[in-house]
Amino acid sequence: MTGSLFDDLDAPGSAPGPDRPGRARRSRSPLAVRMRPRTLDEIVGQQHLLRPGSPLRVLAGEDRGPAGPSSIILWGPPGTGKTTLAHVIARGVSRKFVELSAITAGVKDVRKVMDEALTDRDLHGRTTVLFLDEIHRFTKAQQDALLPGVENQWVVLVAATTENPSFSVISPLLSRSLLLTLQPLRRADIAGLLDRAVVDPRGLNGEVELSAQAREHLLDLCGGDARKALTSLEAAAGAAFSERTRAPEGDPGPEPEDAVPAVPVITREHAEEALDRAAVRYDKNGDQHYDVVSAFIKSIRGSDVDAAMHYLARMLEAGEDPRFIARRLIISASEDIGTADPTALQTAVAAADAVQLIGMPEGRIPLAQAVAHLATAPKSNAAYTAINEAIADVRAGRAGPVPPHLRDAHYPGAGQLGHGRDYVYSHDEPTGVAAQQYPPDELVGTDYYRPVDRGRERQIGQQLELLRGIVRGR
Secondary structure: OOOOOOOOOOOOOEOOOOOOOOOOEOOOOOHHHHOOOOOHHHOOOOHHHOOOOOHHHHHOOOOOOOOOOOEEEEEOOOOOOHHHHHHHHHOOOOEEEEEEEOOOOOHHHHHHHHHHHHHHHHHHOOEEEEEEEOHHHOOHHHHHOOHHHHHOOOEEEEEEEOOOHHHHOOHHHHHOOEEEEOOOOOHHHHHHHHHHHHHOOOOOOOOOEEOHHHHHHHHHHOOOOHHHHHHHHHHHHHHHHHHHHOOOOOOOOOOOOOOOOOOOEEOHHHHHHHOOOOOOOOOOOOHHHHHHHHHHHHHHHOOOHHHHHHHHHHHHHOOOOHHHHHHHHHHHHHHHHHHHOOHHHHHHHHHHHHHHHHOOOOOHHHHHHHHHHHHHOOOOOHHHHHHHHHHHHHHOOOOOOOOHHHOOOOOOOOHHHOOOOOOOOHHHOOOOOOOOOOOOHHHOOOOOOOOOOOOOHHHHHHHHHHHHHHHOOO
16 A cells, blocks of 8 residues: 555644544655654664764754764665654755655766755855765766765765665765664664554554554564554555445444544554565675675574574575575585585585576475585584695795606606606505605695594594504604
């Protein structure tokens, strides 16, 4: 459902209409817009940014202090108040609000705003607050166009992004801006917002009631997104009101004119109709992508199979490419499990092949099987550590000549150079292991691979001691 609860309602605070006795007429704007806070004190959550004397309060003109920043970047998940903060800042005295979307605006649009802002400042003493939504979608050239206005304070730039600005905003703009991180709203914050929206004249004005079950459902599935919670509440209220006004079979006729109609109640069924799937915060190219997959791999490494399943489900529900997940499992099988359970890599590779063959949604099953195997397997990063240490030595210059007896002796003249001379063929030895030098001289006796005392590597460790003893002539 879009728009407000009643299609024929007008501006807030106007008198009740003759067609709806006792009901205040409200704007056609969506509930989330009507309930937008007008001051910083009305904002729910983000208290870490709203302490007395904070830059936001100074910038909004609500607290005295040193001159506020000329530019701020608001970084946080959807529905946490980025647009609201921009509107509150713009409500200051002698301020003009201009909003651009990075999806539709170009360099020409930015320069036009800057020119008008300079004129407004110099001729009319009016400050322009430029709200730029989704700044991470701006190209470098588009962001460069913002620099003169920010640096010379032609505008107060309020930029919003759901992605890490360190990766998506150019350094010159970052250095001239104050970066403020918004946190996901707590359940209690959104609960208070829903309760207020039900009774507030700007909201539903007490014309419907919200049942406890419906309230819990909205809180469960909104994912900490205030906008989604209010939009779903409005849709559920519309469903409740429509059901209330439908005449049942055998309708005895209209009620007396002086009868007071019962207030419709938003039930869990209405809430489920409005919101039947939880909001999943995830951006496949941004911060959430890296944070969730990091938690996924670390849960497998930490042997918490339940947490690993949660993050797997979270990625799948958000539409992550299952082939990417499968590749991460293959890496994890070698990096964190290795030869402590050699079958883990086989399972991970098989899961990747299965996903390619059967696709989704069935591909979730072999992925889950692989996650269960890897998370519960004994862990060892011995092979991972071994190759890293060996590479570090090579990069440090510890790569001496190959011992002559190991060099290629298959081309004419190699024998005259001593290549292959005194090489001992391992299969000719009774144990199948020959005592001879294999590494360059400066690496003789260096141990890279150190098996752990877990899983199959416990047995490998015992075998390795015997092998090194024979090879090194001990």
